Amino acid sequence: MVPSHWGRIVAFVSLGLALMCATAGAQVFSAPKNVSNNSDYSLTPQVAVDAAGNIYVVWEDDIPNTSNSNIVFSRSTDGGASFSTPPKNLSKGSGFRFDPRIAVDTSGAINVVWVDDTPGNWDIFFSRSTDGGASFSAPQNLSAPQNPDPPDSANPQIAVDAGGNISVVWENLNITYGIFFSHSSDGGATFSTPVNLATNTSGSFSPQLAVGVNGSINVVWEDDIALPSGVLQSHISFSHSTDNFATRSDPKNLSNNSGNSPGPQIAVDPSGNIDVAWMDSSAGNYQILFSRSADQGATFSGAKNLSNSLYDSTNPQIRVDTNGGVYVAWQEIVPPAFNGDIFLARSSDGGANFFDPANLSNNTGDSSNPWITVDATGGIDLNWLDTTPGRANIFFASSMDAFATHNVSNDSGSSSNGHVAADKNGNLNVVWSDDASGVNQILFSRFSSPQVTNHPPVANAGPEQTVECTGHGCALVTLDGSKSSDPDGDTLSFVWRDESKNLVGASAVVQFTAPLGAHSYTLTVTDSGGLTDMAATHVIVRDTNPPTLRVSLSPNVLRPREHKLVRVTATIDARDTCDANPAVKLVSIASNDPDDRGRRGRRSDVQAVGGGPIPFGTDVRSFLLRAEDSEHGRDVVYTITYSATDASGNATSATAQVRVAHHASDESRRRSRDKDDEKNSTRSDH
Numbered sequence: 001m002v003p004s005h006w007g008r009i010v011a012f013v014s015l016g017l018a019l020m021c022a023t024a025g026a027q028v029f030s031a032p033k034n035v036s037n038n039s040d041y042s043l044t045p046q047v048a049v050d051a052a053g054n055i056y057v058v059w060e061d062d063i064p065n066t067s068n069s070n071i072v073f074s075r076s077t078d079g080g081a082s083f084s085t086p087p088k089n090l091s092k093g094s095g096f097r098f099d100p101r102i103a104v105d106t107s108g109a110i111n112v113v114w115v116d117d118t119p120g121n122w123d124i125f126f127s128r129s130t131d132g133g134a135s136f137s138a139p140q141n142l143s144a145p146q147n148p149d150p151p152d153s154a155n156p157q158i159a160v161d162a163g164g165n166i167s168v169v170w171e172n173l174n175i176t177y178g179i180f181f182s183h184s185s186d187g188g189a190t191f192s193t194p195v196n197l198a199t200n201t202s203g204s205f206s207p208q209l210a211v212g213v214n215g216s217i218n219v220v221w222e223d224d225i226a227l228p229s230g231v232l233q234s235h236i237s238f239s240h241s242t243d244n245f246a247t248r249s250d251p252k253n254l255s256n257n258s259g260n261s262p263g264p265q266i267a268v269d270p271s272g273n274i275d276v277a278w279m280d281s282s283a284g285n286y287q288i289l290f291s292r293s294a295d296q297g298a299t300f301s302g303a304k305n306l307s308n309s310l311y312d313s314t315n316p317q318i319r320v321d322t323n324g325g326v327y328v329a330w331q332e333i334v335p336p337a338f339n340g341d342i343f344l345a346r347s348s349d350g351g352a353n354f355f356d357p358a359n360l361s362n363n364t365g366d367s368s369n370p371w372i373t374v375d376a377t378g379g380i381d382l383n384w385l386d387t388t389p390g391r392a393n394i395f396f397a398s399s400m401d402a403f404a405t406h407n408v409s410n411d412s413g414s415s416s417n418g419h420v421a422a423d424k425n426g427n428l429n430v431v432w433s434d435d436a437s438g439v440n441q442i443l444f445s446r447f448s449s450p451q452v453t454n455h456p457p458v459a460n461a462g463p464e465q466t467v468e469c470t471g472h473g474c475a476l477v478t479l480d481g482s483k484s485s486d487p488d489g490d491t492l493s494f495v496w497r498d499e500s501k502n503l504v505g506a507s508a509v510v511q512f513t514a515p516l517g518a519h520s521y522t523l524t525v526t527d528s529g530g531l532t533d534m535a536a537t538h539v540i541v542r543d544t545n546p547p548t549l550r551v552s553l554s555p556n557v558l559r560p561r562e563h564k565l566v567r568v569t570a571t572i573d574a575r576d577t578c579d580a581n582p583a584v585k586l587v588s589i590a591s592n593d594p595d596d597r598g599r600r601g602r603r604s605d606v607q608a609v610g611g612g613p614i615p616f617g618t619d620v621r622s623f624l625l626r627a628e629d630s631e632h633g634r635d636v637v638y639t640i641t642y643s644a645t646d647a648s649g650n651a652t653s654a655t656a657q658v659r660v661a662h663h664a665s666d667e668s669r670r671r672s673r674d675k676d677d678e679k680n681s682t683r684s685d686h
Helices: 005-013 663-685
Strands: 042-049 055-062 069-076 097-104 110-116 123-129 153-160 166-172 178-184 204-211 217-226 232-241 265-268 274-280 287-293 313-320 326-334 339-347 367-374 380-386 393-398 415-422 428-434 441-447 465-468 474-480 493-497 503-505 509-515 517-526 532-542 548-554 564-575 583-591 622-627 636-645 651-660
Touching: 042 097, 042 428, 042 441, 055 097, 055 110, 055 428, 055 441, 069 097, 069 110, 097 153, 110 153, 123 153, 123 166, 153 204, 166 204, 166 217, 178 204, 178 217, 204 265, 217 265, 217 274, 232 274, 265 313, 274 313, 274 326, 287 313, 287 326, 313 367, 326 367, 326 380, 339 367, 339 380, 367 415, 380 415, 393 415, 465 474, 474 532, 503 509, 509 532, 548 636, 548 651, 564 583, 564 636, 583 622, 622 651
Parallel strands: 042 415, 465 532
Antiparallel strands: 042 055, 055 069, 097 110, 110 123, 153 166, 166 178, 204 217, 217 232, 265 274, 274 287, 313 326, 326 339, 367 380, 380 393, 415 428, 428 441, 474 509, 493 503, 493 517, 517 532, 548 564, 564 622, 583 636, 636 651
């Protein structure tokens, strides 16, 4: 399904408001300041801050009594106490201009893109200031070079890398559609000819752009693929380049599912890991899915369902921090009122695991359009549009006060299009469009009070362990999370769970018995502000000790009886610390006298009870041995070997012997006994 132009504009400009606060009830924002002072509508503000703390605002300013509008700019060099007047017109001329985006590079240069219909169709225009906004370059049409008679272009996104290189992507609405990219490496003086990143010809939309610290460029978008039935099915496509898309990876399908996947969002962390979130309807309703690449986009992890809801979850936003944290926010329909609420899911291990989503709004109104920021001080800040007061207001929650909810705009009008920028000191600069005066104006407020940020704790689940079984197939295990810490010195609570998410304990150090095998245990620590962190450790309970085995045979001495087979029974004592029933097997029966030597038609000297061969390798406790003397004038000795093996495969063996006394030996022993009897008789006569 191809959405309308206006539907796409609303989806991009209805951005939420990301704020950061101190403790609950202590947020103090300056009184709202009217930055636009326009007699007609002023909409879709965007704000940016440079390294010196200067504040830059751009927005769409409608021209009274016309259908035209301009992209205008104002700046503050005194922390928002005052703004330059009149606002500077960046677009110039006449036409309908909208959807501005702003990016400030490390040198303080200000880069702005917007959509402009001055050429007769929607094109992407660019302007730049290198003097803090005192002057701007003439507007430059970036999308026109893609076609002598270019179709409409929309939804521009802009990013600037550490070297000042400028990247711009947008969607192109020609007959085959496309995602176009252009790049400047000379400060915006010139731009490369736009290249189409999409290979799909049935619809590509909603590009999002993220630049890595190494200058790599990563783009995601929605591709509407025509199925054989003629139905369009949307997928999430990704492309990566390290040379400004002179060369690039082929579009990679990240969603690859049976449903529709729109609304991609992308973030790249300082280590170059690429995180993507999007909506997916494969389950029958929209869910929020997540995937990560740790190899510059060559491969991505399988999609992880973050919302797992029975009702629609939409409008994802994703951010990352410098410590491997990943934060995804979205709006979700919640019964019984079936209004929207704002949910947040957090991962502290690079997206391998996520904490259960938290409902941050949880009120009676309709909450929508979340926006998330991870600020320079480590605070996790969210804002959204909320109708709980009876009109649309901008609400805010921060990790620094356990995500308590605050109404930021809180006036008699309806607020929309909020945007925030935090400077390097954590001061917050907020802009939004507000109709309290009767016509939408751009308002500004700043929170500059000293802030004490509540930083997330750091979980430490202790080292991995290998422990020996101590009995009954298990071992006593000690998990030690006492090395977990909190940067703010907060008291921590502890929850340990096993691989099946069963509760193991709720203290820093826990002891319990674990069965044989490999186990994974996850520690979740929570500080007094409600922030959490997770760590995992692994424990292998093993059994390396073999059983003990004793074998006794009865009878263990046989007398020659004309080749007779005599039944011998073994008594086995097999014991193991961890296995109550080790497996016993008869391994072998060996004789020191050759078998089957043909004397007197003799058959096998070793047979099973009832005749036939013995099934060695099984638990045989009785067998037949031939009681016959040796032709070599010696005792015949049978050596019987048993083995015992426990459940872990540890084995031991033991032997016992049965002796068949040679007749000469019997006669010698008889004579010896007679002599002893004679001596004893002589002693008794005396």
